[in-house]
Amino acid sequence: MNDLSAILTPEYIAVILLPALIAGVAVSLCSSLLGVSLVLKRCSMIGDGLSHVGYGTLCVAVAMGWAPMQVAVPVVIAAAYILLRLSENSRLGGDTAIALFSTSALAIGILASSKANLTTDVSHYMFGSILAMTRGDVIFSVILSICVVLVYLLFYDKIFAVTFDENFARATGMNVRFYNLLIAVLTAVTVVLGMMMMGALLISSLMIFPAVTAMRLCKRFRGVVIAAVIVSVTCFLCGLFLSLLLDTAVGASVVIMDLAAYLIAVIIGKLKKASQNR
Amino acid sequence: MAYITCDKITLRYEALTVLENLSFTVSQGDYLCIVGENGSGKSTLMKCLLGLKPVDGGKLTYGDGLKRNEIGYLPQQSQIQRSFPASVREVVLSGCLNGKGLHPFYTKAEKERAAEQMRCLNITELADRSYRELSGGQQQRVLLARALCATKKLLLLDEPLTGLDPLVATELYSILQHIHDAHGITVIMVTHDVECAVRHAQSILHVGKKESFFGSCAAYEKTPLGKRFLGDAVEPEHCENCVHEHAEVQHE
Ligand SMILES: Nc1ncnc2c1ncn2[C@@H]1O[C@H](COP(=O)(O)OP(=O)(O)OP(=O)(O)O)[C@@H](O)[C@H]1O
Ligand SMILES: [Mg+2]
Numbered sequence: 058m059n060d061l062s063a064i065l066t067p068e069y070i071a072v073i074l075l076p077a078l079i080a081g082v083a084v085s086l087c088s089s090l091l092g093v094s095l096v097l098k099r100c101s102m103i104g105d106g107l108s109h110v111g112y113g114t115l116c117v118a119v120a121m122g123w124a125p126m127q128v129a130v131p132v133v134i135a136a137a138y139i140l141l142r143l144s145e146n147s148r149l150g151g152d153t154a155i156a157l158f159s160t161s162a163l164a165i166g167i168l169a170s171s172k173a174n175l176t177t178d179v180s181h182y183m184f185g186s187i188l189a190m191t192r193g194d195v196i197f198s199v200i201l202s203i204c205v206v207l208v209y210l211l212f213y214d215k216i217f218a219v220t221f222d223e224n225f226a227r228a229t230g231m232n233v234r235f236y237n238l239l240i241a242v243l244t245a246v247t248v249v250l251g252m253m254m255m256g257a258l259l260i261s262s263l264m265i266f267p268a269v270t271a272m273r274l275c276k277r278f279r280g281v282v283i284a285a286v287i288v289s290v291t292c293f294l295c296g297l298f299l300s301l302l303l304d305t306a307v308g309a310s311v312v313i314m315d316l317a318a319y320l321i322a323v324i325i326g327k328l329k330k331a332s333q334n335r
Numbered sequence: 336m337a338y339i340t341c342d343k344i345t346l347r348y349e350a351l352t353v354l355e356n357l358s359f360t361v362s363q364g365d366y367l368c369i370v371g372e373n374g375s376g377k378s379t380l381m382k383c384l385l386g387l388k389p390v391d392g393g394k395l396t397y398g399d400g401l402k403r404n405e406i407g408y409l410p411q412q413s414q415i416q417r418s419f420p421a422s423v424r425e426v427v428l429s430g431c432l433n434g435k436g437l438h439p440f441y442t443k444a445e446k447e448r449a450a451e452q453m454r455c456l457n458i459t460e461l462a463d464r465s466y467r468e469l470s471g472g473q474q475q476r477v478l479l480a481r482a483l484c485a486t487k488k489l490l491l492l493d494e495p496l497t498g499l500d501p502l503v504a505t506e507l508y509s510i511l512q513h514i515h516d517a518h519g520i521t522v523i524m525v526t527h528d529v530e531c532a533v534r535h536a537q538s539i540l541h542v543g544k545k546e547s548f549f550g551s552c553a554a555y556e557k558t559p560l561g562k563r564f565l566g567d568a569v570e571p572e573h574c575e576n577c578v579h580e581h582a583e584v585q586h587e
Contacts, residue, residue: 097416097419097420099416210439211439212439213439213440214428214429214432214439214440214441215432217421217425217429218429218432221415221419221421221425221426221429222413222414222415222429223414224387224410224413224414225408225410225413225481225485226429226432226433227385227386227387228385228386228387228406228408228410228491229403229404229406229407229408229430229432229433229485230402230403230404230405230406230433231404231432231433272418272420275420276420276422276465276467276468277420277421277422277425277463277465278420278421278422278425279422279425280420281420
């Protein structure tokens with residue numbers, strides 16, 4: 058176990074911990090909001106698929122010497138659009154199409170990075186490195202997170218409607234395709250941001266865990282969204298603290314916290330049921 | 336020009352032809368009931384009128400300034416997931432969204448509209464309950480309230496009476512009559528309750544494999560098709576099977 062007072066010098070806090078904290082909270086917020094929609098729309102796979110595409114893109118960008126984030130965001134948005142169309146009208150079926158598309162992108166990325174011999178640098182994005190984010194990365198991700206949250210709030214009611222009953226929304230004249238696209242774009246941005254922090258392997262759990270935990274606890278959509286945000290941010294803070302204390306990887310610690318929160322929610326649900334039956 | 340004009344439309348599911356050569360019109364202020372046997376294609380026709388399913392032949396045109404976001408709809412079976420967390424109020428309010436364009440958040444008027452529809456259908460006490468925990472008839476009423484919220488000019492209902500108790504069913508007929516007469520809403524309703532259909536509607540569309548009918552209720556009652564569906568043949572003395580059995584029992 059680490060002696061926290063030795064690590065937490067004022068300089069460390071100001072230069073490394075605080076920016077990581079801000080960026081992490083912002084990204085946790087976004088991912089929990091979108092996670093609710095993805096889980097309820099039964100397309101959690103899109104988050105996973107996008108993280109593969111994102112990782113591939115980051116590899117290519119690093120191999121070419123481009124700025125990784127700034128390249129990855131537009132590419133993943135484009136991928137989100139394509140994945141959505143594939144799952145809408147593909148003969149293969151949504152899941153299969155997503156898996157094929159995203160692993161191909163991943164393979165291209167790995168190929169590019171192995172040609173350029175950059176494996177060490179790129180593994181950051183596999184496992185995440187929130188404490189190693191540059192100041193530019195932090196500012197970029199905070200601004201994008203704020204945009205995601207604002208857009209989500211502005212379209213909250215419509216996102217509910219297309220998630221709840223897509224056919225009714227389409228039949229009564231809402232532009233369902235636009236709102237699906239909007240959800241996909243917001244997801245894409247969140248995935249790329251989360252990848253810097255949590256790593257490509259873990260980002261989709263950051264989106265899905267808070268949502269399923271909240272669904273165990275609440276019965277109304279608004280309640281679920283708010284609970285998911287609270288769970289997500291709390292678990293992030295606890296996970297970060299745990300990783301400082303035990304010197305473990307941040308991303309994995311956060312996911313362990315999310316898992317713990319989920320299990321607690323399951324137990325609370327069971328207890329509630331038991332007390333009602335008595 | 337009518338709201339909806341169907342000119343010899345054909346509807347198919349891959350190889351299965353559901354409807355063929357069907358023509359009818361729906362104008363502003365109409366009250367049309369669609370009747371027919373199970374599997375004759377009523378729900379399919381509704382989906383096609385709503386643009387959820389393409390027409391496979393013939394022509395379907397909208398006119399008279401009818402826009403898609405002025406239509407309310409009650410599906411026969413909705414694809415809503417069992418486990419979806421949503422309160423009754425959230426569901427009913429979502430019916431108001433189609434008139435909003437890109438404006439965010441519900442206005443006071445829209446909340447008032449939703450509250451009014453909930454009062455109409457007697458679900459005000461359920462407003463904060465979870466939709467997934469309601470009984471089938473209660474859920475049906477919630478979806479009806481949502482459909483009424485979405486309705487500006489045209490209301491399409493696919494078997495709205497399913498699961499409703501007789502009191503609410505009667506109530507529903509008077510609500511429909513009211514919004515039709517007082518607010519000038521055009522109503523298209525699929526129903527198996529042919530007697531009520533003839534009593535309340537202005538025109539009847541009977542869809543069927545062999546014969547179909549489109550015209551006024553009075554004309555429908557005179558056709559053989561209408562007579563059969565209105566149950567003239569179900570009088571006790573016409574029930575030959577039972578008569579046979581009774582006769583046999585008496586013989587022994
Ligand atoms: N998604 C589908 N794919 C293939 N065939 C379908 C589909 N939906 C319906 N059908 C078929 O189309 C025909 C018409 O179905 P439809 O649901 O329109 O009947 P309906 O008149 O609404 O019947 P009901 O009175 O039972 O509601 C039926 O034979 C049915 O088997
Ligand atoms: Mg039907």
